[in-house]
Amino acid sequence: MAPLPPPRAAAGEDAGPALNSRELLQGALESVSKGTTVLIVGIVLFLGLSFLGRVVAARALSVESFGEFNLGVSFTTLLSIMILLGLNQALARMLAWEQDAGERRTLIRWAIGVAAISSAAGSIAVFVAAPGIAALFHNPELVPVFRLMSITVGFGAITPVFASIFQGFHNVVPNALFNQIINPILFLTFVVLLFEFNFGLTGVIIAYVIANGVALIGIVLYTARRLPRLLPKTATRPARPNPMLWTLTLSLWGVASLGFVTGYADTIVLGVYRPSIDVGYYSTSITISRVVLLAAQALTYIYLPMSARLARLNAHDALRSTYVTATRWILVLTFPLFLLFVFAPHLTIAFLFGKKYEASATSLQFLAAAAFFSNIAGPVSATLGGLGMARTQLWTSSTSAIANLALSFGLVPTFGILGATTAWAVARCLYPGLGLTALHRTHGITPFRRVLLLPVVVTLAIGIPVFVAAELLHPPGVVVIPLFFFGAALYFFALVATRSLLEGDLAALAIVERLLRRPLPQVRRWILRRAAPDPFLDASGPKGP
Numbered sequence: 001m002a003p004l005p006p007p008r009a010a011a012g013e014d015a016g017p018a019l020n021s022r023e024l025l026q027g028a029l030e031s032v033s034k035g036t037t038v039l040i041v042g043i044v045l046f047l048g049l050s051f052l053g054r055v056v057a058a059r060a061l062s063v064e065s066f067g068e069f070n071l072g073v074s075f076t077t078l079l080s081i082m083i084l085l086g087l088n089q090a091l092a093r094m095l096a097w098e099q100d101a102g103e104r105r106t107l108i109r110w111a112i113g114v115a116a117i118s119s120a121a122g123s124i125a126v127f128v129a130a131p132g133i134a135a136l137f138h139n140p141e142l143v144p145v146f147r148l149m150s151i152t153v154g155f156g157a158i159t160p161v162f163a164s165i166f167q168g169f170h171n172v173v174p175n176a177l178f179n180q181i182i183n184p185i186l187f188l189t190f191v192v193l194l195f196e197f198n199f200g201l202t203g204v205i206i207a208y209v210i211a212n213g214v215a216l217i218g219i220v221l222y223t224a225r226r227l228p229r230l231l232p233k234t235a236t237r238p239a240r241p242n243p244m245l246w247t248l249t250l251s252l253w254g255v256a257s258l259g260f261v262t263g264y265a266d267t268i269v270l271g272v273y274r275p276s277i278d279v280g281y282y283s284t285s286i287t288i289s290r291v292v293l294l295a296a297q298a299l300t301y302i303y304l305p306m307s308a309r310l311a312r313l314n315a316h317d318a319l320r321s322t323y324v325t326a327t328r329w330i331l332v333l334t335f336p337l338f339l340l341f342v343f344a345p346h347l348t349i350a351f352l353f354g355k356k357y358e359a360s361a362t363s364l365q366f367l368a369a370a371a372f373f374s375n376i377a378g379p380v381s382a383t384l385g386g387l388g389m390a391r392t393q394l395w396t397s398s399t400s401a402i403a404n405l406a407l408s409f410g411l412v413p414t415f416g417i418l419g420a421t422t423a424w425a426v427a428r429c430l431y432p433g434l435g436l437t438a439l440h441r442t443h444g445i446t447p448f449r450r451v452l453l454l455p456v457v458v459t460l461a462i463g464i465p466v467f468v469a470a471e472l473l474h475p476p477g478v479v480v481i482p483l484f485f486f487g488a489a490l491y492f493f494a495l496v497a498t499r500s501l502l503e504g505d506l507a508a509l510a511i512v513e514r515l516l517r518r519p520l521p522q523v524r525r526w527i528l529r530r531a532a533p534d535p536f537l538d539a540s541g542p543k544g545p
Contacts, residue, residue, distance in 0.1 A: 050184035054287055056191050057204045058280075058353045065201045067280030070287075071137065071271045072145040072205065074264045076126065080156030083122040087111055088164035089304075093385060095168025096308040101231050108165055108227070115161040119154035126150035137271045148205045155212040162219045169230055170306065178219040187211035263428075265401070266420040269408035274416050282417045284353050285360040286424065289367035292337045296330045296375045303379045307386025319383075320445050325502055327378035327447035328455075328495070334375045335459055336487025340480060341368035343467035351477030363421040370425035376456070377432035378447040384435055392438045400431035451502060451532055455494035463490050501531050 058066045091111045098104055126133070127150035134142035163175040187207050194203030267286065271279050303326055310319040340348050345361040345368075384393045404427035411419025439445040470483060495501055505527055513519055 049181070049188050053184055053188035053191050053207075055352055056188065056195070058284065058357065060191075060195050061201060061204065063280035063356060064276045065280075067271070067276035067278070067283055068139070068142060068145055069201060069204055069208075070267065070283035071142065071276065071279055072149045073208070074267045074271075075133065075146070076149045076153050077156060078264060078268070079122055079126060079153045083118040083153070084115065084157045084160060087115055088160035089385060091161060092164040092167040092304060093308055093388075095165065096170075096304075096386075097312060104168075105231050105233075108231075111161055111164075112158075115158045119157040122157055123150050123152075123154035126153050139271075139276060144202070145205060148202070148209060152209055152212045155216050159212070159216045159219060162216075162223050165223060165227065167304070174219050174222050178215045178222070182218055183211045183215040185211075186214055263424070265404045266408045266412070266423040266427075269405075269412050269423075270417070270420045273413045278416055281357060281360040282363060282420055284349065284357045285364040285367055285421070288341060288348065288352065288364055289371050292334055292341065292368055292371035293374065294333075296334070296379065304382040304385050307379075307383050308388075309386075311387050316443060319443070321502075323378055323383060323445050324447050324449055324452060325505065327376065328452055328500075328502075328505075330375050330378070331452075331456070332488060332491060334372060335463070335491040336484045338368060338372040339463045339467045339487045340483060341365070342372070343464055344471040344480075344483070347471050347475070347477065348480055351480045360417070363417055366421050366425050367428075370428040373429050374432045376447070376452075377436045380432040380435035380439065383439060383445060387439075387443065389438065389442070392435065396431055396434040396438065399434060400427045403427050403430055451500040454498040455491060455500050458494035458498060459487075459491045462494075463487060496530065499530055499532050501527055505531070 057069065061069070091107060094107050095104055098107065127147055130143050130146040130150065131140075133146050134140055159179070163179065166172070166174045187210075190207030190210050191204055194207055197203070199206065267279065267282065270282055303322075306322070307319060310316075310322070342365050345364045346358055349357050349361055349364065381393065384390075384396075404423045407423035407426055408420060411422055413419075415422075436446065466486070467483065470479060506524060509520065509524060509527065
């Protein structure tokens with residue numbers, strides 16, 4: 001495990017655990033809930049707007065053109081991650097750990113400088129090498145796709161660095177505002193506008209480039225305005241950053257790159273061996289399945305610096321408890337999507353993308369099931385990162401990536417979409433599974449307690465028959481909307497019926513209170529009356545699963 005540097009205590013901050021575990025737990029969950037309030041708004045808008053943008057593009061384009069667009073996105077995103085070198089995650093972790101203002105300013109200055117140089121080099125390289133990249137996929141039509149998208153390689157490499165600055169300060173507003181709201185709004189707007197002028201695939205790509213470019217400009221301006229308030233320019237700063245920044249960057253570069261291989265290698269390999277129309281079908285199912293992962297990604301974005309803080313304070317009981325609670329929060333949004341995508345796939349695809357994409361229904365079922373398992377394992381990656389377990393992240397990511405590559409090259413040439421589906425599903429399950437095993441062995445962290453498992457069983461027992469019936473009855477596609485809300489309400493009902501609410505869920509109530517702009521004291525008392533003993537903090541509570 002790559003050790004984190006000893007922190008410098010900020011003025012007025014205790015270097016040790018001055019608070020007890022329960023107080024630290026509540027403070028940590030409140031920190032998460034504050035960020036999650038913003039992220040919930042952001043993720044709802046992101047889901048609606050970005051999904052609508054993809055849906056508009058998929059419905060207007062042929063299946064083959066939609067496949068070419070997704071090949072371009074997958075390949076350029078891979079290069080963005082490769083040249084980013086894991087710098088964004090390393091910077092967020094170091095800022096959360098480091099307390100000296102001067103050291104923080106040096107970390108930020110060097111991170112931005114390195115990201116700017118690598119971003120420019122990456123974009124130029126893709127533009128020049130576009131013919132060779134297109135030849136890899138045996139499709140000369142991809143040359144203009146890669147050339148147009150080459151600029152987004154740089155955008156994708158530097159934008160996360162600016163977002164990570166505020167992530168290190170537990171501020172998720174920039175990420176939610178620019179990446180989850182402004183970016184998809186612009187993509188949707190320009191897709192619709194350019195389709196009106198019959199730009200076709202070129203219009204979709206231009207819309208994608210504009211959306212990414214404006215998001216970058218916005219977050220740069222936001223940083224220039226807000227950063228001086230967080231870190232005064234008068235702070236004494238060293239000439240060079242703590243060397244641990246580069247150690248973590250290199251470790252996390254492997255993790256991030258291998259993580260991308262886990263998520264996208266199957267799509268790229270499918271494009272090498274199969275025609276673009278197959279990529280179009282597969283892109284439909286994988287795009288929908290990744291929606292299942294967004295809830296976890298939103299919450300774990302703020303969970304990483306919070307877990308680093310608890311680790312710094314040696315608050316291991318609070319960390320174990322927040323892990324269980326955070327996993328249950330993830331499932332509130334995960335469950336309705338899982339039930340829809342796995343047990344009513346034809347209904348979902350026909351409603352969202354149109355009947356011409358229904359051939360991807362079987363693929364969607366397997367992919368969504370794998371995504372659900374990844375979520376129920378909890379915020380594995382963020383916790384490994386917060387604890388500084390970079391080596392564990394590296395070997396778990398390596399195993400997952402190797403499995404994806406091996407299965408992709410072994411199965412895709414023969415089985416096409418089914419082979420790519422198998423590769424992604426296996427790799428998606430391996431990474432959180434291995435990471436959670438390591439967390440449980442070294443720190444006793446696991447989400448699989450009664451307060452999580454019992455509501456899951458009840459929700460599945462009631463939900464599966466309802467969603468299967470909806471699929472078999474072939475109702476109008478719009479029924480997908482009430483089914484989603486039914487799935488979310490069903491999971492909440494299961495939490496209450498099985499007495500699986502925890503005192504820590506009061507922090508989740510704070511999200512609702514902020515959104516409604518009013519306190520809910522009766523609901524707060526109702527939760528307290530029905531709260532189960534915390535499996536880690538209550539001596540009288542259950543100690544095992």
